[in-house]
Amino acid sequence: MVIEGKSVFSGVAIGKLSIFNKKDNTVKRNTIQDVEAETKRFEDAREVAKTQLAGIYEKAVKEVGEVNAQVFEVHQMMLDDLDYVESITNMIESQKVNAEFAVATTGDNFSDMFASMDDDYMRGRAADVKDISNRVISILQGNSSDADMADEPVILLADDLAPSETVQLDKSKVLSFVTRHGSTNSHTAILARTMNIPALIGVDYPEDANGKVGIVDGFEGKIIIDPDEETLKIYQEKKKQEDDKKRLLQELKGQDNVTLDGKRINLYANIGGVGDVASVLANDAGGIGLFRSEFLYLESDTYPTEEAQFSAYRKVAENMAGKKVIIRTLDIGADKQVDYFELDKEDNPALGYRAIRICLTRPEIFKTQLRAILRASYYGNISIMFPMIISVSEVKKIKEILAEVKAELDAEGIPYKKDIEIGVMIETPAAVMISEELGKEVDFFSIGTNDLTQYTLAIDRQNPKLDDFYDSHHPALLKMLQMIVDNGHKGGAWVGICGELGADTTLTETFLKMGFDELSVSPSMILRVRDKIRSIDTTK
């Protein structure tokens, strides 16, 4: 039997199906005599619940990271909400009912309020209210809130899972989450994603599925109950491939990027938007080596405001919690066009009015971005990187503008990271040739290998006819890379690569021997490159 649902995380799970039974929190209405004692029972239970949540929060921070754990902080705040608390104590007092009943009724009322809102996110919060109320009730009834779990790992089927339930589950016993309700925004979905196990929602499974064998296909968004042998075989093969990938991930997480002979290199991630940060953290990148800021301009109908930019940069910086975040300033033009910039049509856009050339001739746009980046730098470890540099005078001009913006912020009393690092992209042959001079002006270089290759080989990357001529390992390019590293180091700048070549594991050893300090690759390549680094001995 095949039942369709919606996938919230891909992957394959094969195992016994187990329907998750919630603790029975059936509440009876009783009349009480001593209002004061009953109110105290509630207050005590509320305190215990808050202490438990503080503990769960700590556990969740370790398991799924601070951002995803924040829900438990919110739960603690909800338990402090005066409307909620007063509703309960008023019921105990005026209706002389037991605390369990007052909590259950109030919880239902508040959860109904959220369930009836016209917003998916808020509707999802109904589960939060139920969750905190059930916790208090369990404590009042003297139950532990831990779920009973089977002895062997299972595919967990449930109506819905409260966030605290998913965190308290013994993860080693869960192969997949499958729920009837829940949304792609639900905490369960987010937790499943960070736990890296397949999960489906909207699956109306039959009650007699309990104990049967099942396959969860998180790629296609379906569950197969009681599969035939052939299907089982296909999925076992699929799962094996997935497992190999996952094992690599698990083994390499938390490991250093160090060669067999002890050479270290920083491994950062390239991102194109705020939403990519989750995969940066999931893949254990040491920082963000290239934060393309274009998305702010491409997604907007007009110039993005300082506030909009500030909020995006700040979010990324905060989520990265002190790890380096290198923001590249506007790189519009060439293959990335935005209508409201009203750029003229050019015969040779790759050699045209783009990137830093726009910024230096339209300083109002540039300054808005620099202000936003500087303000955000107060909230994390931000560096700024400038694209398409061809001369030292450009860098000097940039530094002047940056100094002006800093002076404005100082005058307004707005805080920012005073010693913010600045760097340039090395992606033109001119920049390579003057890299010794450039190295004295900036803190770091990052090589954009895609553009550098096309400008060096005089080959348009967009023209498929030239594919046979395009050689990303061309000796001219490799010589340039060595030159850039040596010159950067001479001037006191660290040197990295943020182009596609950085993830080319056939060159990782070459890069290490050349003396690169950093490689910045797409998040999904981090662990693969780390694996390669750890297998290399540069003395051989």
Place this chain on the structure above:
Amino acid sequence: MKEFKYTIKDEMGIHARPAGLFVKEAAKFPCAVTITKEGKEVDAKRIFGVMSLGVKCGQEITLKTDGDQEEEACAALSKFLEENL
């Protein structure tokens, strides 16, 4: 009484966590603090109240502070809105 109008810029709107932080901030002041959206007014010291407004990105809210330290409260809370939402 002090008033401050603000249009929410955070793409998620006033979701649970900022609502909680805002409530914490509001609770630091003795004066009454309310938020109004489209005529509906709630006590800004109560997280469920603030969340029940369901404020989305692009919507305007009015913050009102009334009583002891209303000036300081209005200044601190408008700053919070601008920085976080």
